[in-house]
Amino acid sequence: MAEYKAPVKDMNFVLEHIADMPGLSQLPGFEDASEDMVSAILEEAGKVANGVLSPLNVVGDQTGVKLVGKDVPTPEGFKEAYQAFSEGGWGSLQFDPEFGGQGLPYSLSIPVMEMWQSANMSWGLCPLLSQGAVEAIDASASAELKQTYLPRMISGEWTGTMNLTEPSAGSDLSVVRSKAVPQGDHYLVSGQKIFITWGEHDMADNIVHLVLARLPDAEPGVRGISLFLVPKFLVNADGSLGERNDCAAVSLEHKLGIHASPTCVMSFGDNGGAVGYLIGEPGKGLACMFKMMNNARLAVGLQGVAISERAYQHALEYAGERTQGKAVGYAEAGPIIRHADIRRMLLTMKALTEAGRAITYDACASLDRAHRLEDKQQARLQSARAALLTPIVKGWCTEFSMEVTSLGVQIHGGMGFIEETGAAQFYRDARILPIYEGTNSIQALDLVGRKTMFDSGEALNALIEEMRQTISATSGSAFAVEGGRLQDAVVALEQSRDQLLASGDNPQFAATVAYNFLMLAGTVVGAWQLLRQALQAETELEAEGADQLFLTSKQMTARFYISQILPRYLGYAVAVSDGAEPVISVSDEQLQAAFC
Known part of the structure; x- marks a missing residue:
């Protein structure tokens, strides 16, 4: 299988000329985003993606994950790769320095995240969800919760999840049934959630679940939903980890793709109630969660770009090596890259991927401007621009990812249908993306x-x-x-x-x-x-x-x-x-x- 090579040159070009990173570096708080800093970050991230994560992609796909008691051991090398990610500070790029972040533009973290997803999408889903959880906590949680959880989540010591869907509630969150009962300074949460990405694993010391549930007096519908922070392990007053909370994965889904990413059925409160803490106001849970959902929608659109890039590189290498027939205009048999229709497919893969990369980086740069521009009217316009582009990023980029990864299989011919070539994995992994985070x-x-x-x-x-x-x-x-x-x-x-x-x-x-x-x-x-x-x-x-x-x-x-x-x-x-x-x-x- 062709190893991934981070397209740093194209990423730099798009950051400079589409996202306008030079302009972003002039905004308050973004002064450190110099040209040299951007190049250094991309080069170093590329080394991690190429050398650490990419070699684990096939291993994870073939090994998968299993539930062992209450635990989910990850495939060989995954935990060590996550430790390297955490120790390198890769999860902290765009976050508030008050909580250990580096305070860099969000749009600079996007190509870095693209590398993780291209190199190993199953693994990359873990930090993707964690970063969305950080966004939601930072936007809506109390100062005490922020001080307790954000530093360790930003550092990568702890990871985060999003718990929305239930067996009786797919995309219709108005029928969520999970309950939260007040108990002193916290709540006791009970209920079951499904399709919880990285809901249980062994890569980090703690997992912070963000859970939608209803208070006893909640009105029906989405206005009765509140958001709760439910840690896997309770946190003591001194910041150390205490006893395990009353929440656990009770089964894992057997999926078409992303085999190394545990998709869990999570049960809360089987033994009296999981300790949880209210985030935001009662009944405003969906509004609080939308911060994480919007972040995730952009990130999933980025995954569409990332898996397309990986499939393109894989197909390009194969087309340059595979000898098959005489192409029109050639006297001898040669690599299939000479054939016109192979070139058409490769160019389609390349063009769609680079178009999607530019739209995604551009949308994220608008978010940076919306947050940092001092002119309130211009900030409002940038916010509206990002909001408009978000469903295009999520929807269009994930739709074409299925086309691009399918073309990758096609270029491999019959061997593309054989798992050992690797082309099929990208096709399988991509199929979840038009479904994730809002179909x-x-x-x-x-x-x-x-x-x-x-x-x-x-x-x-x-x-x-x-x-x-x-x-x-x-x-x-x-x-x-x-x-x-x-x-x-x-x-x-x-x-x-x-x-x-x-x-x-x-x-x-x-x-x-x-x-x-x-x-x-x-x-x-x-x-x-x-x-x-x-x-x-x-x-x-x-x-x-x-x-x-x-x-x-x-x-x-x-x-x-x-x-x-x-x-x-x-x-x-x-x-x-x-x-x-x-x-x-x-x-x-x-x-x-x-x-x-």
Whole structure:
């Protein structure tokens, strides 16, 4: 299996020219994010990903995890890799120095996290969830809880989880049944949660569960849900660990992929009640948890980029080594990378991955600006921009990850269907991503509802204006044709937006077209991000000593995407235009008519 190589050059390019890391370093508190610091962090993180995590990927997939009593031993090497991660301070990059963080931009932590997910997605899910839990605690917990838990979670000594879903409640959290009863200065939590990623393991000393539950007098629905911090081990007054809390994994799921990531059924309160501490106000648990959920949605979208990058590297190496037939234009048999359709598939993998990387880094940079800009109006606009891009990052990037990893299998031919080549693992691992942290149907509904119709398209209009500025910049450049094609796609996006805004009295329209609108937006925004990079490459190519190979590659990737992938927008736009009727007019009986 090809070992992972962190694409540090591309990450640096996107951080500088899309996320605008030089500009972020001028914001209060981000002064340490210098060019040298950014490069050093990426280089060192790449060494950990390449040398420590990547070699464990196959081991973890083949070994998996099992429940032994109340414990879940991790595959060989996982615990040692986590200790190296913790000792290196890799989980602390973006967090508050008051609690041991390094205070660097969130968007700088994103390429580092991408490396973990590319190298070993099963392992990488543990710090991913922990960082989201830190965000939620920091945003909503009491000062006492922050002082007790944040330093050890930021250092990596303790990990975190998110406990939302129950056997009777999938995405509908309004029917959560877990209970929390007041008991002095804490609560006794009882109930069962399912699909809890890294809910039990041996890599850290303690696990901090964030659990949604209802107080005895809670009203029904989502307004009656509160959020509780429930540690695996209770914490003594001096910070040492005490007795084990009344919570445990009672079974593990047997999954299609991410075999080394324990997905647990967690039981709370089997012996009287698990000690928990209220986070935020009673009845505001879902609002508190949304901080973690939004973080996780961006992180899962990033996983889509990461697993796509890994699948691309794997397929690229195989295509360069596998000899099969004479390609058109060649007199002798040679590597399959010469064949036109193999090149088409590789370029599709590359272009989608680099487009998704840029959208994700860009969205996270907007969050940094929203938190640090002193101009409140500009901060509000950046917050709205990040909110708009979040469902696109999560939805579009995870949708294309299935396409990219499938193409990776296809490039391997029959050997791709054989586990020993490794291509199948990426395909299997990617399949969870459109489901995690709010299915892509939910992301699509969020995009058309709260992020477009609710604000009358204000945030989307602002993003479209940014795209038009880039299109204007192509006039007189080598990318005038590509600019014109993007212009046509933007017009189609605007027309679909207008249809959405005009459908206010027909909720079925928005619900039915939501997925196609999401895919339309992602496809168009992806083209824009690559065109931005191509124009920047055009400028840099004029400089002495320019990296000709890398910069021309950026240009060719943009041209390929705009020529071969962007036209997909036409189908999505037609599907939006046709509205709800082709979907809702079909009866349940007609769906089953073939079985009569």
